[in-house]
Amino acid sequence: MSPPEGLHVRLSQEAPIPLEAELSCAAGEILALVGPSGGGKSTVLRSVAGSYRPAVGRVEVEGETWFDSEAGISLPAHRRRVGMVFQSYALFPHMTALGNVMAAMGHMPAPERDERGRALLELVHLAGLEERRPAELSGGQQQRVAVARALARQPRVLLLDEPFSAVDKATRQRLTREIADLRRVLSMPVVLVTHDLDEARMLADRMTVLHRGRTLQTGTPEEVTTRPVSAEVARLVELRNLFEGRVAGHDPAAGRTMLAWAGLTIEAAPRPELAIGESVSWVLPDGYVVLHRRDRPSRGEHENPVKGTVEAALAIGQTAHIALRPLSDPSLPIHFSVPLHVAQRNGLAPGVEAAVSLLAEGIHLMPPAGRRDERG
Amino acid sequence: MAPARTSARAIDGAGRRHRGLPGTAPTFDPEDMDAGNKQLGTRLPILPEPSGGEPGGRALSRRSLLRAVAIAPALALAAALPALAQEPPLVAAASDLQFALPDIAESFRAETGQVVRLTFGSSGNFARQIRQGAPFQLYMSADEAYVLDLARDGFTRGEGVLYAVGRIVLIVPHGSPLEPDGSLDDVAAALDEGRVSRFAIANPEHAPYGRRAAEALSHKGLWAAIEPHLVFGENVSQAAQFATSGSAEGGIVAYSLALSPRVSALGAFALIPQDWHAPLNQRMVLLKNAGPAAARFYDYLQTPAARAIFREYGFVLPGEGG
Amino acid sequence: MDWTALWLSLRLAGVTILFLLPLGIWAGRLLAYRDFPGKGLAEALVALPLVLPPTVFGYYLLVAFGAASPLGQLWQSVFGTPLVFTFEGLVAASILFNIPFAVQPMQRGFEAIPAEVREAAACCGMSPWQALAKVELPLAWPGILTGMVLSFAHTLGEFGIVLMVGGSIPGETRTVAIAIYDRVQAFDDAAAAEMSSLLLAISLAAIALTFAFSRRIGRRLG
Numbered sequence: 032m033s034p035p036e037g038l039h040v041r042l043s044q045e046a047p048i049p050l051e052a053e054l055s056c057a058a059g060e061i062l063a064l065v066g067p068s069g070g071g072k073s074t075v076l077r078s079v080a081g082s083y084r085p086a087v088g089r090v091e092v093e094g095e096t097w098f099d100s101e102a103g104i105s106l107p108a109h110r111r112r113v114g115m116v117f118q119s120y121a122l123f124p125h126m127t128a129l130g131n132v133m134a135a136m137g138h139m140p141a142p143e144r145d146e147r148g149r150a151l152l153e154l155v156h157l158a159g160l161e162e163r164r165p166a167e168l169s170g171g172q173q174q175r176v177a178v179a180r181a182l183a184r185q186p187r188v189l190l191l192d193e194p195f196s197a198v199d200k201a202t203r204q205r206l207t208r209e210i211a212d213l214r215r216v217l218s219m220p221v222v223l224v225t226h227d228l229d230e231a232r233m234l235a236d237r238m239t240v241l242h243r244g245r246t247l248q249t250g251t252p253e254e255v256t257t258r259p260v261s262a263e264v265a266r267l268v269e270l271r272n273l274f275e276g277r278v279a280g281h282d283p284a285a286g287r288t289m290l291a292w293a294g295l296t297i298e299a300a301p302r303p304e305l306a307i308g309e310s311v312s313w314v315l316p317d318g319y320v321v322l323h324r325r326d327r328p329s330r331g332e333h334e335n336p337v338k339g340t341v342e343a344a345l346a347i348g349q350t351a352h353i354a355l356r357p358l359s360d361p362s363l364p365i366h367f368s369v370p371l372h373v374a375q376r377n378g379l380a381p382g383v384e385a386a387v388s389l390l391a392e393g394i395h396l397m398p399p400a401g402r403r404d405e406r407g
Numbered sequence: 408m409a410p411a412r413t414s415a416r417a418i419d420g421a422g423r424r425h426r427g428l429p430g431t432a433p434t435f436d437p438e439d440m441d442a443g444n445k446q447l448g449t450r451l452p453i454l455p456e457p458s459g460g461e462p463g464g465r466a467l468s469r470r471s472l473l474r475a476v477a478i479a480p481a482l483a484l485a486a487a488l489p490a491l492a493q494e495p496p497l498v499a500a501a502s503d504l505q506f507a508l509p510d511i512a513e514s515f516r517a518e519t520g521q522v523v524r525l526t527f528g529s530s531g532n533f534a535r536q537i538r539q540g541a542p543f544q545l546y547m548s549a550d551e552a553y554v555l556d557l558a559r560d561g562f563t564r565g566e567g568v569l570y571a572v573g574r575i576v577l578i579v580p581h582g583s584p585l586e587p588d589g590s591l592d593d594v595a596a597a598l599d600e601g602r603v604s605r606f607a608i609a610n611p612e613h614a615p616y617g618r619r620a621a622e623a624l625s626h627k628g629l630w631a632a633i634e635p636h637l638v639f640g641e642n643v644s645q646a647a648q649f650a651t652s653g654s655a656e657g658g659i660v661a662y663s664l665a666l667s668p669r670v671s672a673l674g675a676f677a678l679i680p681q682d683w684h685a686p687l688n689q690r691m692v693l694l695k696n697a698g699p700a701a702a703r704f705y706d707y708l709q710t711p712a713a714r715a716i717f718r719e720y721g722f723v724l725p726g727e728g729g
Numbered sequence: 730m731d732w733t734a735l736w737l738s739l740r741l742a743g744v745t746i747l748f749l750l751p752l753g754i755w756a757g758r759l760l761a762y763r764d765f766p767g768k769g770l771a772e773a774l775v776a777l778p779l780v781l782p783p784t785v786f787g788y789y790l791l792v793a794f795g796a797a798s799p800l801g802q803l804w805q806s807v808f809g810t811p812l813v814f815t816f817e818g819l820v821a822a823s824i825l826f827n828i829p830f831a832v833q834p835m836q837r838g839f840e841a842i843p844a845e846v847r848e849a850a851a852c853c854g855m856s857p858w859q860a861l862a863k864v865e866l867p868l869a870w871p872g873i874l875t876g877m878v879l880s881f882a883h884t885l886g887e888f889g890i891v892l893m894v895g896g897s898i899p900g901e902t903r904t905v906a907i908a909i910y911d912r913v914q915a916f917d918d919a920a921a922a923e924m925s926s927l928l929l930a931i932s933l934a935a936i937a938l939t940f941a942f943s944r945r946i947g948r949r950l951g
Contacts, residue, residue, distance in 0.1 A: 077848070080848070080851075080852055081851065081852075082848045082851060082852075107851070108848070108851035108852060109850075109851045109852075109853075109854050109855055109856050109857070109859075109860075110854075112854075113852055114852065115848070115849065115852040117845045117848070117849060118845075119843065119845055121843065121845035121846045121848065121849035122846075122849075123846060123849070123850075123864055123868075124846075124868065125867045125868055134850075134853050134855070134863065134864075135852075135853035135854060137853070137854045137855065137859070138854060180849075180853065181852075183853075184852070184853060184854055494900070497898060497899075502914070505914070505915055524898075524899045524900065525899075526896075526897055526898060526899065526903075527911070527914070527915070528897070536814065536896055538796075539791075539795055539796040539797070539811065539813060539814070540796040540801075540805070540810070540811035540813065540814065541811075541813075541814045541896055541898070542810070542814055542815075542898065542901075641914075642914070644914040644915065645913075645914045647916075648913060648914055648916065667916075669916040669917075670916060673916075
């Protein structure tokens with residue numbers, strides 16, 4: 032049952048762009064749409080905005096039906112109250128910043144537009160720059176004008192298409208914070224398309240993974256990035272410790288399910304419904320790999336210990352990224368990171384032997400690669 | 408007073424410009440400015456032309472409506488123009504009349520106040536255009552065969568009348584290695600000696616003077632030798648222009664052109680014997696839609712005053728010896 | 730200087746661009762924005778008058794609306810005159826052979842507008858006509874103006890087609906270009922020179938203007 036408020040989208044088509052997507056976003060919620068480039072994210076956004084018309088589907092916003100292929104309804108873009116911030120900002124180059132914002136106020140009486148436009152520009156911290164043309168504004172400032180223009184429409188849904196991809200990192204961080212601040216003002220569903228998972232984690236309440244036009248998983252960012260429903264999603268959310276294994280047994284008393292992997296027996300969170308002998312994929316976020324420290328041994332070393340040889344140790348900033356090849360199956364590297372000083376103190380370097388523990392609570396089981404977990 | 412003449416006469420010099428009444432042609436002269444405006448004013452659809460037959464009248468008012476629609480935007484730019492009357496009749500004249508006819512038309516205007524519009528070209532070309540509905544009212548051909556064909560096919564009022572007999576001349580520009588020798592002996596010699604690279608005549612396909620030039624050259628036995636060197640003008644006037652431009656050693660053109668002050672200043676010429684080619688019986692005829700003004704001019708062309716001018720330009724008049 | 734011929738030429742060029750302005754905007758916009766089967770053929774047809782010898786074009790125009798053609802006879806029966814040898818016939822021919830000069834620069838002008846800007850206009854609530862007026866035309870106007878200037882100048886200079894379709898009828902179809910030809914044949918070099926230098930000056934001005942506008946197309950959207 033779809034509640035009347037919020038955004039509900041269901042799209043389906045085979046060509047020219049394959050789509051099999053479904054997503055919802057409640058008022059005041061930010062939904063991140065993530066996936067690799069070319070995955071159809073922008074198409075989904077444009078379908079909501081009305082500049083793209085898929086073969087089959089429905090788009091409903093706050094109880095209004097904007098698109099319904101079965102009923103033959105397809106509201107043209109200019110009749111949808113949608114605010115869109117484009118990847119390239121798409122500001123009108125011949126208008127000033129204020130002019131751009133006011134261009135979206137056709138629905139308001141003329142005398143109010145100037146005042147409201149200035150108020151919006153102030154909201155995005157651009158007071159004083161109203162008369163500048165886009166060419167005279169920096170990337171970050173242009174982006175803010177684009178946001179103000181999208182809001183000027185008093186939209187029922189706000190769509191942001193990779194809004195930070197065109198600016199440098201420092202600006203991106205600042206803008207991300209500002210969007211986060213703006214949240215208090217935003218009372219409509221917001222869909223944010225991004226390929227940057229950190230951005231998604233920072234800004235979004237919920238996240239949908241889209242690949243080749245198909246929605247693969249929807250959930251909180253934490254859920255999706257630690258408990259993906261399939262190996263495919265795991266790869267898309269950049270989980271590197273992705274392996275195949277076989278269910279070896281269950282231990283209800285200890286609350287564990289055992290996996291045979293790499294010649295070892297691994298204890299994982301219980302999944303009693305899986306049959307013994309069944310093939311599974313499993314994934315372990317980097318954070319659940321704990322180094323056995325020579326300088327500070329701990330009890331945790333008893334949990335799923337794996338001995339191996341360091342294959343690569345890459346220092347990036349103050350973090351060392353390690354790839355460890357288990358002795359029992361050198362074909363499977365385990366990835367993890369430790370602070371640089373810990374790596375140095377433990378003498379981690381290529382060729383050195385080391386051991387890690389794989390924390391059972393982080394081990395997440397999925398159907399073998401190629402199948403999607405309907406239970407997920 | 409309906410003006411509008413070709414500018415053929417207007418630019419020659421102050422003297423010519425002011426010969427006769429103002430409004431001879433659109434010029435900058437303030438006296439003439441009004442006439443210039445009147446010229447433009449003839450575009451306004453005020454009075455239908457007095458042409459014969461009801462279909463013509465009805466068609467003309469529709470045509471005027473069409474003109475108004477087509478011109479309305481441009482009229483917004485034009486100054487307020489006084490409404491004016493008819494367009495002067497259009498005469499299609501063979502190019503050999505390039506200088507003779509404007510003189511006659513001038514004298515016609517002096518006598519009657521009526522102006523005619525002259526267009527010059529090759530007789531054959533005009534015959535084709537007339538068949539396609541070109542709005543000429545009087546056709547003055549250099550070859551009566553065209554006139555008779557048109558008459559037979561119903562485009563004319565009768566078979567018209569012979570107005571002059573033309574002659575061809577050899578013309579050589581100043582500085583040419585050729586001699587102005589009407590017997591073409593020198594041309595023959597020059598061909599042998601390689602003194603000739605280019606020789607201009609009108610296009611024999613559709614220009615009577617070109618055809619006669621070709622006949623004369625054949626008669627002299629020079630055709631094969633000279634053909635690779637020939638340059639064809641679209642009409643005899645263009646041929647004369649080529650022949651005197653300095654890029655050809657000479658050419659065969661109309662006597663009437665060679666006699667004109669402009670052309671005679673550019674070189675020397677000599678008559679070619681008349682019996683070397685078919686006669687240039689120049690015939691004129693009124694076309695089906697000709698109006699009274701055109702008819703008056705047609706009559707005028709046969710008066711002694713006009714004939715005197717023809718004679719001046721070397722034409723032989725019908726009934727008189729050559 | 731044949732002022733009748735000059736006025737005729739200016740009128741012909743003026744009426745031509747009056748028709749070509751909406752036609753060019755429509756066609757240029759269509760070709761810029763949409764992809765459709767047969768678009769390559771459409772663009773080739775638009776460009777055809779550029780490469781076709783004027784006499785070939787003139788020949789086919791005569792075939793199409795000469796006195797013997799169905800179109801010509803229809804015209805004759807409605808208006809009482811043939812379409813050829815008239816100013817109206819020249820206007821028709823002129824509109825046709827100026828199509829590439831009008832459409833191509835306008836197409837470039839519209840192409841220079843990023844697709845996202847047009848989508849943004851719709852997302853701002855502008856109807857297609859509003860978007861055209863407030864966003865597209867202000868951005869594409871250098872291309873539109875270039876198309877108009879080129880068509881105007883080209884019409885002033887067109888010779889072969891005008892001669893074939895119009896003849897050389899003073900006051901009706903004898904444009905400046907034809908008048909120059911006529912003056913040369915009449916050994917009137919002074920007049921020919923005068924009119925030629927005027928046309929040269931106009932052509933140079935037109936080219937200079939179009940280059941200036943082309944630079945603006947780039948700058949505006951930079």
